[in-house]
Amino acid sequence: MGRRPTFDTAQVIRASRDLFWDKGLDGTSLPDLEAATGLARSSLYHAFGSKRGLFDAAVDDYLSEIVAPRLALLAGPGGPDAYFASLARDLAAADDRRRGCLLVDTTAGPAARDDALAAVVTSYRRRLFDAFCAALTARGDRDVETTARVLTTMTIGALALARVDRDEAVAVALAARRIAAPSDVSEARAPER
Numbered sequence: 001m002g003r004r005p006t007f008d009t010a011q012v013i014r015a016s017r018d019l020f021w022d023k024g025l026d027g028t029s030l031p032d033l034e035a036a037t038g039l040a041r042s043s044l045y046h047a048f049g050s051k052r053g054l055f056d057a058a059v060d061d062y063l064s065e066i067v068a069p070r071l072a073l074l075a076g077p078g079g080p081d082a083y084f085a086s087l088a089r090d091l092a093a094a095d096d097r098r099r100g101c102l103l104v105d106t107t108a109g110p111a112a113r114d115d116a117l118a119a120v121v122t123s124y125r126r127r128l129f130d131a132f133c134a135a136l137t138a139r140g141d142r143d144v145e146t147t148a149r150v151l152t153t154m155t156i157g158a159l160a161l162a163r164v165d166r167d168e169a170v171a172v173a174l175a176a177r178r179i180a181a182p183s184d185v186s187e188a189r190a191p192e193r
Contacts, residue, residue: 009047012037017058021102025055026109059120062102067124074131079139080151084177091162091169100162128152139182151176
């Protein structure tokens, strides 16, 4: 029978998630992971199988702890406004190491050729698109798919820009917030003659 881990798995995954978020999958070394988690390489391999196994656990944690709460904003009373306000606030406040999106940042490097990772990113983009569609439909918007596609693209663009130009990333998020604002009913009516 194998020994039980003597460490907090969730804490190790969070520390690894933050390191991968900062350096990416390809830029994070095993010595980096050992330093961030306080565990020896053998313990990391025993618990997660490989560096990639630990990365996958970190991505799962990122999706549940970071992505899901923000997507939940789209289903709430503020809908897209609350989502983009939160995104802009978080982009403006992010420290230099945790800017942007773990998934978007990772796909910008050699890991982009990884089919499993591409599937995770595609799934994330689809979840975001579907959440925008649901929010826009719920409030009665027209041309929901086009608007949702634009808002999804602007979100991913803001997250990608956050690594190199925080101010522009915030500006894109705020522009998306304006685009996502419900149209004034009086503007939607045909002019009276």
